[in-house]
Amino acid sequence: MILSKLVLLKYQFVISSLDPVEVYMLGIEINRQSEVSLKRQIYHKLRDYILDGRIAAGEPLPSTRELAKDLAVSRNTICEAYDMLLAEGFVLSSQGAPTRVAEGLSIPKESSEEFLQKESQSYDNIKADFRTGQPDLRYFPRYMWNRILYKAMDEMPLYQFGYSGPDGLTQLREEISGWLFRSRGIKVDPCDIFITVGATYGLHLISGMLYEEGKEILMEDPCHMGMLRALRNKGYPVCPVPVDEHGMIIEHLDGKAAWAIYVTPSHQFPLGGILPAGRRAGLIRFARENGIYIIEDDYDSEFRYCGEPIAPLYSMDPQRVIYVGTFSKVLFPALRIGYVLLPRQLHKKWRYLRTHTDVQNPPFEQAALAEFLRSRKIDRHVLKMKRLYGERRKALLLALAEQFGNTWHSWGDATGLHIAVEFPGMQFGYEFLHKCKTNGIILKSVEYHSICKGKHLDKLLLGYGHMEIDEINKGISVLNKFITSI
Amino acid sequence: MILSKLVLLKYQFVISSLDPVEVYMLGIEINRQSEVSLKRQIYHKLRDYILDGRIAAGEPLPSTRELAKDLAVSRNTICEAYDMLLAEGFVLSSQGAPTRVAEGLSIPKESSEEFLQKESQSYDNIKADFRTGQPDLRYFPRYMWNRILYKAMDEMPLYQFGYSGPDGLTQLREEISGWLFRSRGIKVDPCDIFITVGATYGLHLISGMLYEEGKEILMEDPCHMGMLRALRNKGYPVCPVPVDEHGMIIEHLDGKAAWAIYVTPSHQFPLGGILPAGRRAGLIRFARENGIYIIEDDYDSEFRYCGEPIAPLYSMDPQRVIYVGTFSKVLFPALRIGYVLLPRQLHKKWRYLRTHTDVQNPPFEQAALAEFLRSRKIDRHVLKMKRLYGERRKALLLALAEQFGNTWHSWGDATGLHIAVEFPGMQFGYEFLHKCKTNGIILKSVEYHSICKGKHLDKLLLGYGHMEIDEINKGISVLNKFITSI
Numbered sequence: 001m002i003l004s005k006l007v008l009l010k011y012q013f014v015i016s017s018l019d020p021v022e023v024y025m026l027g028i029e030i031n032r033q034s035e036v037s038l039k040r041q042i043y044h045k046l047r048d049y050i051l052d053g054r055i056a057a058g059e060p061l062p063s064t065r066e067l068a069k070d071l072a073v074s075r076n077t078i079c080e081a082y083d084m085l086l087a088e089g090f091v092l093s094s095q096g097a098p099t100r101v102a103e104g105l106s107i108p109k110e111s112s113e114e115f116l117q118k119e120s121q122s123y124d125n126i127k128a129d130f131r132t133g134q135p136d137l138r139y140f141p142r143y144m145w146n147r148i149l150y151k152a153m154d155e156m157p158l159y160q161f162g163y164s165g166p167d168g169l170t171q172l173r174e175e176i177s178g179w180l181f182r183s184r185g186i187k188v189d190p191c192d193i194f195i196t197v198g199a200t201y202g203l204h205l206i207s208g209m210l211y212e213e214g215k216e217i218l219m220e221d222p223c224h225m226g227m228l229r230a231l232r233n234k235g236y237p238v239c240p241v242p243v244d245e246h247g248m249i250i251e252h253l254d255g256k257a258a259w260a261i262y263v264t265p266s267h268q269f270p271l272g273g274i275l276p277a278g279r280r281a282g283l284i285r286f287a288r289e290n291g292i293y294i295i296e297d298d299y300d301s302e303f304r305y306c307g308e309p310i311a312p313l314y315s316m317d318p319q320r321v322i323y324v325g326t327f328s329k330v331l332f333p334a335l336r337i338g339y340v341l342l343p344r345q346l347h348k349k350w351r352y353l354r355t356h357t358d359v360q361n362p363p364f365e366q367a368a369l370a371e372f373l374r375s376r377k378i379d380r381h382v383l384k385m386k387r388l389y390g391e392r393r394k395a396l397l398l399a400l401a402e403q404f405g406n407t408w409h410s411w412g413d414a415t416g417l418h419i420a421v422e423f424p425g426m427q428f429g430y431e432f433l434h435k436c437k438t439n440g441i442i443l444k445s446v447e448y449h450s451i452c453k454g455k456h457l458d459k460l461l462l463g464y465g466h467m468e469i470d471e472i473n474k475g476i477s478v479l480n481k482f483i484t485s486i
Numbered sequence: 487m488i489l490s491k492l493v494l495l496k497y498q499f500v501i502s503s504l505d506p507v508e509v510y511m512l513g514i515e516i517n518r519q520s521e522v523s524l525k526r527q528i529y530h531k532l533r534d535y536i537l538d539g540r541i542a543a544g545e546p547l548p549s550t551r552e553l554a555k556d557l558a559v560s561r562n563t564i565c566e567a568y569d570m571l572l573a574e575g576f577v578l579s580s581q582g583a584p585t586r587v588a589e590g591l592s593i594p595k596e597s598s599e600e601f602l603q604k605e606s607q608s609y610d611n612i613k614a615d616f617r618t619g620q621p622d623l624r625y626f627p628r629y630m631w632n633r634i635l636y637k638a639m640d641e642m643p644l645y646q647f648g649y650s651g652p653d654g655l656t657q658l659r660e661e662i663s664g665w666l667f668r669s670r671g672i673k674v675d676p677c678d679i680f681i682t683v684g685a686t687y688g689l690h691l692i693s694g695m696l697y698e699e700g701k702e703i704l705m706e707d708p709c710h711m712g713m714l715r716a717l718r719n720k721g722y723p724v725c726p727v728p729v730d731e732h733g734m735i736i737e738h739l740d741g742k743a744a745w746a747i748y749v750t751p752s753h754q755f756p757l758g759g760i761l762p763a764g765r766r767a768g769l770i771r772f773a774r775e776n777g778i779y780i781i782e783d784d785y786d787s788e789f790r791y792c793g794e795p796i797a798p799l800y801s802m803d804p805q806r807v808i809y810v811g812t813f814s815k816v817l818f819p820a821l822r823i824g825y826v827l828l829p830r831q832l833h834k835k836w837r838y839l840r841t842h843t844d845v846q847n848p849p850f851e852q853a854a855l856a857e858f859l860r861s862r863k864i865d866r867h868v869l870k871m872k873r874l875y876g877e878r879r880k881a882l883l884l885a886l887a888e889q890f891g892n893t894w895h896s897w898g899d900a901t902g903l904h905i906a907v908e909f910p911g912m913q914f915g916y917e918f919l920h921k922c923k924t925n926g927i928i929l930k931s932v933e934y935h936s937i938c939k940g941k942h943l944d945k946l947l948l949g950y951g952h953m954e955i956d957e958i959n960k961g962i963s964v965l966n967k968f969i970t971s972i
Contacts (some may be wrong), residue, residue, distance in 0.1 A: 040671040041769045041793060051802060066641075084794055087899075089732075089762025105767045107802065146639045149850075161623040161818040183527040197683070201844040203513075230842040246575075276575025281537070281591045308526060308570055316593065317535060332647040336848040354743040356716040358687040358844065362822040362851060364635075413573075444609070 011478060030071060038073050043081040050090050053106035060098035061091060067107050125352070127440035132418040132463035133300070139385060144377065145368065152367035159365040166354035168195025168339070169366040175373035176325075176339055179304030182379065183302060186315045190339055194350055195361050198338040199299060199326040203230055203262070206295055206322055206340065209349050211236055212259040218261045220248050222449040222456055224269045227262065227297070240451035243268055245411060247275035250282040256350065261287060261294045266301035266310040270449050270461050271420050272412015280313055287320045293343070294321045300329045301417040302382050303465075305390040310415075319343045328415065329368065329465075330382060337369055389417060395469040396462060399476035417465030420446055423483075427457045431485075439482055441475075505612035516557060529567040535577050539592040544889045546584035547577060571913070613926035614961030618756070618904040621815050625871060630863065631854065638853035646849045652840035654681025654825070655852040661859035662811075662825055668865065669788060672801045674827055680836055681847050684824040685785060685812040689716055689748070691843060692781055692808055692826065695835050697722055698745040705748045707937040710755045713748065713783070714937065726937035729754055730898060733761035736768040747773060747780045751797040752787035755770050756897015756935050756947050757906050766799055773806045780807045786815045786902040789951075791876040795851070796901075806827045807826050813855065815903065816868060816950075823847065823855055857922050875903060881955040882948060885962035903951030906932055910968075919972075925968055927961075 017428050030038055049055045061067075064082060068075040082099055085091045093099045141257045160169075173190040180188050196202045207217065207230075217231060221240030231238055241252045241261075249269040253261075261283065262436070265275035275283075296313045304310065320339065326338035340385035342350055354360070372378050396419060400408055404423070411420040428445035436443055446459035464472055514531045515552055516524055534542045547553075550568060554561040558573075571577045579585045647653075659676040666674050682688045684900055693703065693716075703717060707726030717724055727738045727747075733754040734827070747769065751761035773780050782799045790796065800809035804827065812824035828836055840846070846947075856862050882905060886894055890909070897906040914931035934944035950958055 020836060035668045036671050041792075044671050044797070047797065050763075080793075084797075085763075087760060087793060088796055089760075089764055089766075102762075102764050104764050107767050107770055134648065137644050142639075142647070146636060149635045150632060153628075153635065158623050161626060161628070161820045162620065163819045182521045185522050185530050197844050200842065202842050226842060229838075233842050248730065274573060274575075276588075277536075278575055278588050278590050280575075281593050284593055307566075307573055308523075310574055311530070311533065311570075333649045334647045334846075334849050336846070338845075352715075353719060356686065356712060356719050357690050358683050358822075360820075360822070362848070363820050364851075365848060401820075409558060445731075 004472045011262070027244060028071060030073070035159070038071075039077045039084070042067075042071065042073075042078065043084045046081065046085060047088075047090055050101050050105050051107055052086075053108065055101050057101050057105065060100050061085075063098065086171065086430050103434040125440045126442060128442065128478045129467070129471075130418075130441070130443035130460075130464070130475060130479075131466070132461050133329065134417065134443065134463055134466035135332060135385070135411040136388065136466045137332055139388065140332050141377070141381065145372070148325045148371050148377075149364060149368040152371060153364050156363060156367060160367075164360060164363060166194075166351045166360055168193070168361060169363055169370060172366045172370040172373075173339075175370045179373050179378065180325075183382070184309055184312060184315075186312060188318075189475045192318070192341050192344070192347075194340050194342055194354075195349075195366060196338040196340055197336045197361055198328055198333075198357070200226060200230055201358075202324040202326075202338055202340045203295065203297070204234075205350065205353055206324070207231055207236060207260070209346060209353055210260045210293055215257045215259040217260045217262055218253060218256060219451065220268060221262065221451040222270055222446050223262070223264075223354075223451065224299075225449050228451065231262075240449065242452075242455075243269065243271055243273065247271075247273040247279065248283070250279045250286065253283075253286050255377075258290060258292055260292055262297065263294060264297045264299065265313045266298050267304075267413060267415040269297075269299065270418070270446055271459075272415065272454075274310055274413045274415075275313070280316060284317045284320055287317075291345075292461060295324060296321050297324045299326060300332050303386050303389050303416050305386065305393060314341055319345075322346070330385075331372075334366055335369070337365055350369050377418050378481055390414075392464045392469060392472060393419065395418055395472050396464045396476070398475050403476050403480040405409070411459065418461050418463040420459050420461055422459045426483075428460055430459060435486065436482065441479060441482060443479075494738045514557060516559070524557075525563045525570070527563065527564040528553075528557065528559070531565065532571060533574075533576055536571075536587050536591050537593055539548055541587050543587050543589045543591065546586050547571075549584065562736055565624060566810060611926045612928060615953070615957075616821040616904075616927070616929040616946075616948045616950070616961060616965075617952070618930065618947050619815065620817060620949055620952035621871070621903065622874065622952045623818055625874065626818050627863070627867065631858070634857050634863075635850060635854035638857060639850050640958075644811045644848060650753045650846060650849060651844050652680075652837045654679070654847060655849055655856060658852045658856040658859075659825075661856045664805065665864065666811075666858050669868070670795050670798060670801075672798060674804075678804070678827050678833075679828070680826050680828055680833075680840075682824040682826055683844070683847055684814055684819075685783060685810050686712060686716055687844075688810040688824055688826045689713055689781065689783070689811075689950060690720075691836065691839055692810070693720065693722060693746070694715055696746045696779055697838055701743045701745040703746045703748055704739060704742060704744045705937070706750065706754060708756055708932050708935040709748070709750075709937065710783075710785075711935050717748075721803040728760065728938075728941075729757055731757065731759050731953045733757075733759040733765065734769070735773065739769075739772050744776060744778055746778055748783065749780060749799070749806075750783045750785065751799045752784050753790075753899060755783075755785065756904070757942075757945075758790040758901065760796055760901075761799070766802060769799070769807055770803045773803075778860075779832075780809050781810060783810045783811060788816050789872050789875050789902055790878060791872065792899040800827055805831075808832070816864065816871075817855075817858075821851055821855070823851055852880065875951050876956060877898075878950045878953060878955060879905065881958050882950045882962070885959050889962050897945065904947050904949040906945050906947055908945045910944055912969075914946055915943060921972065922968065927965060927968055 030041050064075050064078040068078045086093055089102055091099045092102050108479050172195060173193040177188050177190045197307050216237045216239035218239050218241050222242045222243060227240060239256055242249050247265060248263055283294055298312055303307050312323055316323040323341035327335055408421050408423045411422060428447055433448060435443060444461050446456035446461060450456050514528060516527050550561050550564040554564045562858055572579055575588055577585045578588050632873055658681060659679040662679050663674050663676045666672050702723045702725035702726050704727050706729045708729060714724060725742055728735050734749055749874035751766060769780055787795050798809055800807040815819055838959060894907050894909045898910060919931060919934060930947050932942035932947060936942055
């Protein structure tokens with residue numbers, strides 16, 4: 001329980017702007033149980049009175065003896081509070097004269113803005129949750145991870161507690177190089193690997209490095225809205241390039257004045273196509289002819305269910321392609337570790353920019369991840385999750401067939417944590433999404449992720465990675481009932 | 487030991503651009519000990535040959551049977567490698583016909599850029615290290631911290647492993663509110679506190695929110711070069727405002743078209759002044775009149791040796807001042823946790839921008855820090871370090887007096903981890919700093935941190951936080967010998 005005591009300060013003073021005979025009592029409330037020292041409480045109150053004009057410029061403060069007596073505190077406490085006011089220039093002191101309030105301090109309170117209502121994010125009444133890009137966190141071996149992280153912290157050299165530079169931990173860069181070799185068959189020099197805090201951040205920094213005024217960045221349309229917003233937030237104009245079942249249609253690139261191309265060639269988001277080798281070669285030719293870079297976002301291609309992961313575009317030209325990878329989907333999003341593979345000529349610029357943006361990643365998770373990679377625990381985890389997600393994918397397709405007959409077909413390669421499903425003749429616009437939400441169904445449409453609207457109105461995105469099979473079955477049944485009801 | 491075996495592929499083919507009678511042998515090197523599967527190794531080699539034109543467009547691949555025999559692998563392995571090439575569009579297949587290489591794939595290697603020499607950062611021959619802003623990491627209670635972090639991870643709710651939003655952990659925001667009350671006597675609603683990955687990042691995002699084209703940001707001159715570069719990197723013009731022994735001289739603000747003011751009022755970096763209350767009020771009036779915000783960077787004011795920490799400017803007008811705080815100096819830089827106190831009307835914009843820049847902090851260190859604050863371990867740590875740093879500061883001043891007599895005087899308030907020292911008549915320009923470096927003395931001058939050069943040539947910055955007293959004594963002696971030698 002906190003005890004507080006209201007002490008009336010008997011020292012009287014006059015507010016200059018009011019009738020000089022009006023006299024006010026100054027109440028200083030001090031709390032002897034508070035963790036804030038008494039001197040600070042007193043200082044604080046006096047300062048407030050000076051700022052709001054209740055003690056006017058030129059007025060003397062009460063004598064330390066008098067105020068000490070009134071507040072029943074030691075005189076030393078009052079002296080210390082006055083010293084604080086003096087140090088910060090609220091009061092002036094000259095030998096022999098009383099301490100007086102400095103000039104020009106009164107700043108009346110501005111009327112405070114209306115409190116912004118916190119956006120309601122209530123997911124109370126969820127009947128089906130088809131969000132995309134959600135790995136199943138329940139299967140992550142967190143106790144094993146915690147032990148690894150603890151050991152990493154324990155063994156961390158002391159200098160790593162200070163500033164250790166923008167590149168990332170050497171052992172992690174080496175282990176990622178090994179991981180890329182094992183999982184995607186590409187050989188990458190660890191010194192080309194730069195650790196980030198995730199793919200969104202990677203795009204943020206890369207676009208900051210490459211942007212040229214008067215030119216556009218070429219983006220797949222549809223694309224991930226988050227990535228589009230990340231670019232538009234920075235005021236960078238975006239040029240949409242249409243996507244078909246194979247990915248970006250490169251014929252649309254001709255004649256564009258671009259500073260970069262952003263693609264998801266291993267598993268186009270959201271439609272799921274694998275960019276064919278011919279288009280890949282065409283992309284690289286276009287980039288070379290225009291002297292620009294290709295940003296390759298590989299967000300979930302570890303989870304390919306009907307074959308090996310697709311080789312990155314990066315492997316076709318490591319000096320023209322910037323590869324953006326992340327462990328958010330493979331391990332868990334809150335890890336906040338991703339990486340970029342950078343052409344040599346961008347290394348210096350990246351280091352400079354990173355140092356002056358957010359300095360570096362924390363080293364602890366990096367060291368733990370390095371060990372998770374080194375000990376091949378990641379390989380086992382990916383294998384386990386791939387099996388699990390693959391079963392869920394099958395279950396989703398089966399549930400769709402059972403509930404919707406042959407009124408639909410799926411798009412794209414069997415990869416990742418979501419499927420794009422086309423329902424010919426249907427229209428999934430904003431009104432539909434809004435109705436879904438109010439009916440407890442969380443999902444997005446391809447239309448939502450489209451830059452040029454109206455071309456993909458008949459396609460829904462169904463994320464399944466985070467759902468158990470019975471949740472999938474129930475969800476599709478709920479969706480069917482909802483769609484037939486509207 | 488890795489065994490590798492060179493297998494000569496006897497399948498012969500013709501490079502179209504060369505004399506058609508020239509026949510090449512294709513060597514596929516496979517490594518049976520490799521972690522990369524045989525199918526991927528074979529796929530990879532074939533793909534390279536297709537890309538560099540060694541297998542030309544339209545050429546058939548060898549039959550799977552033949553290649554399997556030559557490489558002494560199962561035919562299934564070859565089929566799977568071919569499937570990978572097919573999936574990615576490198577080859578085309580039609581029933582009955584051999585698998586042929588697709589058109590338009592050949593992209594010859596671009597001549598690779600010269601490898602950029604890694605910047606040499608050798609600190610081999612250091613005789614004195616007066617870097618600023620370096621807390622002494624040796625005294626951080628890391629084993630206690632590790633235990634707290636382990637417990638925090640262990641108890642972390644599962645949903646925190648996913649995406650948990652841009653604001654930061656609720657319990658940390660509440661504990662920072664309490665910490666601000668205990669350490670600086672200000673009451674802040676936890677919902678006004680937003681967690682960041684450090685002060686530099688805070689400035690990065692804030693400036694992104696506030697920037698207006700055609701206007702400048704007003705900055706103290708001298709100021710922290712890192713912060714200046716962070717703004718200039720983004721292409722934001724900076725208007726320097728001169729600083730005297732008390733901080734920014736606000737008379738210089740008049741008539742400036744600004745989108746924000748950046749100040750370090752509790753302990754001006756690098757000169758050390760405390761901004762007097764009159765100038766604080768003037769700053770706020772200027773900000774109100776111009777409808778702009780003040781960015782207050784409080785980087786090390788916890789360590790004030792001759793009194794209480796200075797109250798933040800923020801407390802004078804929480805709707806006009808954005809306060810940027812960090813735990814980098816109080817705890818350790820690699821923690822990567824800071825915070826900003828934001829006026830209500832900026833909350834929404836901040837959330838949107840953070841979500842699309844780097845999404846969020848990892849939750850684990852946040853939870854550990856919350857516990858470190860809750861259990862008051864931070865109070866004890868700060869008290870301990872303040873005593874330690876205070877002694878080092880005294881030792882530094884004493885060593886200066888012993889070595890340099892009365893040829894110098896120190897600037898600023900007794901706060902933080904460095905002192906600005908003026909040596910009247912001396913000139914510490916870039917040449918001096920360079921000579922220092924080559925002589926094993928790491929330090930910066932005030933000139934280095936100046937926007938308008940030439941005004942503070944006679945001042946050095948001596949960081950002492952990370953140095954033991956005997957290191958300080960030795961360092962000042964080395965500095966004295968060096969200065970008298972030039």
